[in-house]
Amino acid sequence: MINRALYLRRRAANSVFIVLSIAAAIFGLVWLGFILGSLLTQGVAALSPTLFTQSTPPPGSAGGLANAILGSVLMSVLAVLVGTPIGLFAGTYLAEYGKHTRFAFVVRFVNDILLSAPSIVTGLFIYEIIVVPMGHFSGWAGAASLMVIVIPVVVRTTENMLLLVPHTLREAATALGAPMSFVIRSVTWKAAQAGIITGVLLSVARISGETAPLLFTALNNQFMSTNFNGPMASLPAVIFQYALSPYEDWHRLAWAGALLVTATVLTLSIIARLLENKQRN
């Protein structure tokens, strides 16, 4: 005897569920498409060669974002140059030496908290330990706050990628009599190279849009500056300031900056993904 009512009910429930999840997917994708769409139309309309050659203007006159781009690049490069070795070494410790020790467990836990902790808190921390003692805002402080964001990203990916390296590789090198530090540097790191670079790229992508920690560390600077001792402009900080201003031409620059930041982040993430796939295969 087939219970027709039961079958119908189950099938109806199933259809409702399928419709709902398709609707969810469409809903989600529509919003995200909407965002990218307006970013493209507004941003492309504001693109011009002067963006890269002129500094941020006072309201009402023409200008570009050159000083902000330069400031962002300088601070990011410094943050990554200092943050990468620290992250690489710490990640190596977790994957190769510490493993299941209590210390490694604590570091791993703390690192994952730092990874998603609010970035504005990072800014407050650097303000307290660098800006206050120095007495003024500076590019150093901006780079330091970005570095605090870089380190956890590099630690996490380095550890994950090193754990992917087959144990037989380490064993083979050790059996040849290589000391452990040599095995790590010339065998494990080499094998995980693409993955480690992925981590660095992801960290660059992460900091190139960070605004909150820069607001009260590097502040902003209306002029071209390569002086790390003084306030430094950055793309996100300029976007923040210009978008909230009442001037139409500043809004246009903010959109152009937003497009530049998004393009950078997406390009970096795509390269990182390709490298990661290479690592996993």
Next chain:
Amino acid sequence: MNWRYPSTGRPPLMADIALTDETALTARAQTTRRAGAGDARFHFLTWLAAALVLLIFTGVITALVIGSVPAFKAFGFGFLTTEVWSPAREHFGALASIYGTLITSLLAMIVAVPVGIGVAIFLTELCPRLLRRPIGIAIELLAGIPSIIYGIWGLFVFAPWFQEHVQLPVINATTGIPVIGTLFGGAPYGIGVITASLILSIMILPFISAVTRDVFETVPAMLKEATYGLGCTTWEVMWRVVLPFARSGVVGGAMLALGRALGETMAVTFVIGNAHKIDSSLFAPGTTISATIANEFTEATSEIYTSSLISLGLILFFITFVVLACAQLMLRQLEKQSGK
């Protein structure tokens, strides 16, 4: 005794050295010692870097605690329960900011969690195989877009649209109805608590979808096949088998997203309106902890003002720490369960 290893830029390996004569044996002993010293140095360096991570964490807490001492001295625990925020009278209370942070995150989660799980289900079970990878990748990429982009979009595109097409009709339709009328009362500013919540939900949506999809993929195919084999529908397989199996992962992912929403600054600051009051209407402007800090920190001139803002940071760090720690415990549990 003049044994020298041909220099190739790498330390000699044990296998390079023959074990036959006295000289070689001495050399071997030397090499072992040198390699041992180098090993210890490298080990120490990596340990130092790991310790530095720990130091940063404790440094953040210490700096925030020290920075907030003046505010807590002046206002005591009343700081947490006072709504007043008056730079002119130098009287500060965190309640409005804390309320704003919690309510925007809560509303964002109410929208984003079901939709995010729906998207993940669509991706793992329903989506045509051909579209699965492109959509999956698109969602992962979107999860990486900086929050300031969501902020600027919210301010220039979403808020005006929302004001005209949602707020006005809703206000007109609900005026006079008890409770609901109050909840959606007031003037249609465009910006406000609910606008910020919606932007937040759009921002954390790809994140939740990406994590949930990864978690769903850890469910053994055998389990699903067995359930399908018993004649279950897709809905029954997801609800009775996949979701229970992946529960701790889904909850952990949602908590991670909550951690993001709570601490999010830029997506919120643009559209919340920066008003230090708790309004019964969700359409009214408000503020969150991070928005308050971002908007006012560089304007804070007195010590007590700065200190109050740092105290807000400390409170935010504490809240997100608790949420993120729970998230990690849940995700660890999932890892154990799937035998990684």
